[in-house]
Every structure is written in C-alpha cells, then in structure tokens.
Amino acid sequence: MxxxxxxxxxxxxxxxxxxxxxxxxxxxxxxxxxxxxxxxxxxxxxxxxxxxxxxxxxxxxxxxxxxxxxxxxxxxxxxxENEIYKDIPEALVTLRDAGHILYVATSKPTIFAERIIEHFGLGQYFRAVHGSELNGTNSDKADLLAHLLQSEGIAPAETIMIGDRRHDMIGAKSNGIFRIGVLWGYGTRDELEASGAQACIRHPEALQTAFDK
The missing domain is CATH 1.10.150.240 (Putative phosphatase; domain 2)
Structure with missing residues (x-):
C-alpha cells in the first residue's frame, strides 16, 4: 500500500x-x-x-x-523549532518493514519540508517528499495529491492518506484516496469525520491495525 x-x-x-x-x-x-x-x-x-x-x-x-x-x-x-511526535519513528519502521511505500504529502513548500524531514532523520523511511511550490502551486491539498498520484504513477485504490486536519481528508476524498485521521495533531475527531475520515486513530502504533481493517 x-x-x-x-x-x-x-x-x-x-x-x-x-x-x-x-x-x-x-x-x-x-x-x-x-x-x-x-x-x-x-x-x-x-x-x-x-x-x-x-x-x-x-x-x-x-x-x-x-x-x-x-x-x-x-x-x-x-x-x-519543531519536534517529532512520540513513537512516530517506530511506527514508520514497522510500516516500511511490512512492505508499505511511504511518502510525505504536505502543503508546506517542498524546500522546507525536505529540510525538516532530513533534520529529524526521517528521510530513510520515505520514497519522496511532495510539497507545494513557493509560488503557491499545489498548496491546495487536492491539487497536491493529484500531482503526487500522477508523478509517482500510483493508483488511488492502492493509496491511503494520513493526516490531522480537514484539508487532508477533503483533498484525499476528492482524489478517491482512503482517509485516516490522526488525533495527536491539531484536528478534532469531529473535524476529521465531518471532512471524510474513514477511520481515526489516537496513537501511531495503531496505524498498522487501521490498514488491516
């Protein structure tokens, strides 16, 4: 996946x-x-x-x-001025070792996102980092995900979006992507579910279980 x-x-x-x-x-x-x-x-x-x-x-x-x-x-x-959420690296290892292919999909400009990922040593887990351009191109999550799917040559039916805000859920839904909301970030369960989340989880270790459902 x-x-x-x-x-x-x-x-x-x-x-x-x-x-x-x-x-x-x-x-x-x-x-x-x-x-x-x-x-x-x-x-x-x-x-x-x-x-x-x-x-x-x-x-x-x-x-x-x-x-x-x-x-x-x-x-x-x-x-x-940033920190990795607890247990994220361990969850990424588990998912990668289970055969999943991981990508970063963020509205943040790619130039910043790549530096953050490398600074925290997370680059080893991701095939690619996809973000917006400094001129605003792909800052809308729906546009970003459409671009990611096309450029990576992957099918929506074989893809899952994992995010904490409604923009993640709305963007994924518009591209036919399965949607998982995380509750350790800045969005509430109500926000995520109202925006199309098909599952919500409270801890990174629950990610693998959510995929198996």
Missing part, C-alpha cells in the same frame, strides 16, 4: 516555529499579536489562507508581503 503522510501535526509538532514566525511577520507589518493568542488553527491550512484571516484582508500584495517576512524567519530558524 502507498501511504501518504501529512507533515505538520502528523509527523512533527511545528507549533513553536510556525507561531513565532507568524507573529514576527505580523509585528513587522505593524499588526502585533498578543503572546497568548492561540494560533493552533494555522497549523494545516495553506499559509496564504491563514494570513488572509489574520490580516482581515484579501489584498494579495499585503498577504504576499506577510508570507515573505514569515519565510525569512521560518527558513532560517522556525523550521527547526
């Missing part, structure tokens, strides 16, 4: 790096955020969508300015 793993909120917990980089961008633009503001909802959606909501604007120039400032910090510091 081909297993597609989301990155943020599924393999790693990126909150500190993302939140600090968002706050840096907003402060630079004169839109400071209180230090106790909860930015967990920003983990998962395309960054463009998050800044549009945070800035309360549809001004493309302002949104792109925020993204550029964000990336200046994230690309040097923020991407390493």
């Amino acid at each position: 081909n297993l597609l793993f989301d990155l943020d909120g599924t393999l790693t917990n990126p909150y500190q790096g993302i939140a600090k980089s968002i706050c840096h961008a907003l402060k630079t633009l004169g839109r400071p955020v209180h230090h106790q503001t909860d930015l967990r909802w920003c983990i998962g959606p395309p960054l463009k969508n998050s800044f549009a909501k945070l800035l309360k604007t549809d001004d493309e120039n302002l949104i792109q300015a925020a993204i550029s400032i964000y990336r200046e910090r994230f690309g040097t510091v923020g991407l390493f």
